[in-house]
Amino acid sequence: xxxxxxxxxxxIDDGAQSMAEALELAAHAVACGTTHMVCTPxxxxxxxxxxxxxxxxxxxxxxxxxxxxxxxxxxxAAAEARFDSDLVTLAKRNELPFVGEWKGRQxxxxxxxxxxxxxxxxxxxxxxxxxxxxxxxxHPERNKGVMANYKRIQPFLEQGCLLQVTAGSLAGQxxxxxxxxxxxxxxxxxxxxxxxDAHNMRNRPPNLLPGLRQATRLIGEAAARKLVEDEPWRMAxxxxxxxxxx
Numbered sequence: 051x052x053x054x055x056x057x058x059x060x061x062i063d064d065g066a067q068s069m070a071e072a073l074e075l076a077a078h079a080v081a082c083g084t085t086h087m088v089c090t091p092x093x094x095x096x097x098x099x100x101x102x103x104x105x106x107x108x109x110x111x112x113x114x115x116x117x118x119x120x121x122x123x124x125x126x127a128a129a130e131a132r133f134d135s136d137l138v139t140l141a142k143r144n145e146l147p148f149v150g151e152w153k154g155r156q157x158x159x160x161x162x163x164x165x166x167x168x169x170x171x172x173x174x175x176x177x178x179x180x181x182x183x184x185x186x187x188x189h190p191e192r193n194k195g196v197m198a199n200y201k202r203i204q205p206f207l208e209q210g211c212l213l214q215v216t217a218g219s220l221a222g223q224x225x226x227x228x229x230x231x232x233x234x235x236x237x238x239x240x241x242x243x244x245x246x247d248a249h250n251m252r253n254r255p256p257n258l259l260p261g262l263r264q265a266t267r268l269i270g271e272a273a274a275r276k277l278v279e280d281e282p283w284r285m286a287x288x289x290x291x292x293x294x295x296x
Contacts, residue, residue, distance in 0.1 A: 051258050052086040052282035053079065054149050055130065055159060055188060055214055055245035058256070059108040062100055063092040065249045069115055075248060076116055076123045079256035084246075086124045087256070088149050088286050090159055093129035095136050102147045105129055126289035130159045130188055133168055141183060148183075150285035152212065155184035157285055159214065162187070166195030172205050185211045186285075189247060191219045191232040200231060203240075212242040217261025217278075218254070220244065236268055236277075243285070244277040 056079075057065025058072045066072035079087060089109050092098040109127035116123055128149040131137055137158075140146050148156040158178065162171060175185045187206060190213055196202045203213070218224060219232040235241050244265065248256035258278050265274035 051084045051262070051278040052088075052286060053084050053246050053248070053256060053258060053278075054088045054128075054186075054243055054282045054286055055090050055216075056087055056248045056256055057089075057091055057130075057254075058087065058125075058248060059089045059091050059105065059112055059127075062104070062108055063094075063098045065091065069112075071250070072112060073115060073119050073121060074251060075256050076121050076125075077119075078251065079246070079248070080121060080123050082255075082257040082259050084123065084256060084258060086126075086283075086286070086290055088126050088128050088289055090128050090130040090149065092132065092161075093147070094132040095134055097132075100129060102129070102145050105147055124290055126286070128159060128289075130161050133160065133162050133171060133174065135174075137174065138177065141178070141181065146183070149186065150282075151288055152184045152186075152285055155179070155182050157184045157186050157212070159188050160185045161189075162193055162195075164192065164194060166198075167193065167202055172209065175206055175209055175211055179210055186214050186243065187211055188214050189216045189219065191215050191228050191235060192224060197227055197231055200234060203235075207240060213240055214243040214245050215241045215261075216247045217244045217258045218246070219261070220264045221260035222264075223253075223260070233264075233268060236265060241277060243282050245282070
């Protein structure tokens with residue numbers, strides 16, 4: 051399986067805080083069937099001062115540590131970009147770390163504030179789509195605005211935005227309301243990617259299996275596996291040109 055949303059790079063956001071913790075998470079991911087992971091630390095000006103260059107350095111150090119530890123996880127670097135006007139500036143400077151490519155557009159994992167969808171958010175996503183950037187909206191099922199009114203996500207779907215849902219949400223790990231919304235999205239064929247959004251071993255482990263099992267119950271095994279194998283590989287294979295998922 052291929053995981054396109056995780057916070058394993060140590061010490062740069064609210065995910066793994068040390069290399070030892072990062073390696074523990076990586077070993078768990080492999081034990082749960084993940085072979086490839088795009089590490090996506092927060093890109094959140096004013097809170098986490100990450101850049102494309104610093105994230106790339108972090109993933110190189112992590113990859114070296116994985117090799118030394120004998121953990122067979124292929125890793126690459128991108129970011130989970132917080133909704134902010136600075137994203138336009140970063141895009142114009144070619145400084146956005148993308149998770150992959152989709153139908154000729156570069157894919158940006160875009161996070162809205164958990165409290166709701168900001169006013170004019172659709173203006174930013176529209177600008178992105180016009181400028182060859184494909185928004186992949188992170189965990190909309192955990193957004194309080196969407197949870198209060200699922201129709202809030204509809205304009206973004208109509209624009210052509212993609213959705214990434216947390217595997218744990220589908221499995222009920224974030225409560226029944228989040229699970230119900232995740233199930234609505236998957237049954238409506240609105241989800242492109244399931245990912246772990248892993249942060250730690252306590253309550254956010256890098257385990258796609260519970261979500262995959264629930265997805266299989268809802269839409270069948272073939273369609274469920276597309277969300278953790280085919281579609282993420284289609285999107286991110288450029289990060290792993292020398293490897294395969296066989």
